Amino acid sequence: MRITQSMLSSNMLKNLSNSYSKLNSSMDQLSTGKKINRPSDDPVIAMKGMGYRTQVTEVDQFKRNTNEVHSWMDNSDAALDKATKALQRMRELAVQASNDTYDEGERQNVKEEVEQLKEHLVDIANTNVNGKYIFNGTDTDTEPVTTNGEGEITYAENAAPIKIEVANGTKLQANVDPTQVFSEDLFDEDIKSFLQALEGNDQKAIKESIDTIDDNIDNVINVRADLGARMNRLELVENRLDDQEIAAKKMMSENEDVDYEKVITELTTQESVHRAALSAGSRIIQPTLIDFLR
16 A cells, blocks of 8 residues: 555544543543543443442431431430429429428428429420420421410320431331320329329328329330430441441442542653654654755
């Protein structure tokens, strides 16, 4: 095959163009830190990257969900702790007031404190976190316990569970069953009977109130035990999500991130090749008329 001057020039330009393209690719990788900058660079890496990103995004969302569950559980546990202390104080007062040495006046003083403890329990039942009432089931916009001007209490008793997805196919109940703790029986029967016994200076009824207060304390403890078990499970889920996040980000990095030492070496090699191509090209370009006249 006859090789002409135009063929040499065309090949030289084609090779220089390819060399520029490789230099540009290496420069893109160095400046972005990524193996590819568009799906067409390597469709396999692009598809794998989309899958890993989806996994990382899911894990991030689940971690945000666990934070929400944590908020519910931590605040519920703190509120139940205060409720336990209030009921224990009420029991102490019941034991004191049932003592034979207490007279009517002293029992009236005890009654005043019990009424304050009752109001305190109402406040706990109406605990509001970030604009949500955490002891009213799914109806988080409404106060579960309301008191009218005559001191009568109305309780909503919404026990519907609030379940939040914390992993694929796994939902955890974030709230507790409020009807087991702040029930209508607590306010309208047990505490009310205790107050009436103190008002009437009825020592026998006061002693009987100790048992009902004990039952309410047990109810709170049982609910806290159930809540504690769910908090432990939530912790296990969080640990698993942390592991999944680390694994997904590691795979994503191995799939997309460049090996800087390798890319810099390739760039340096390509620069040498490019300079050699330019030098060779300058020798095969046909001399001009001025070159002949020299």
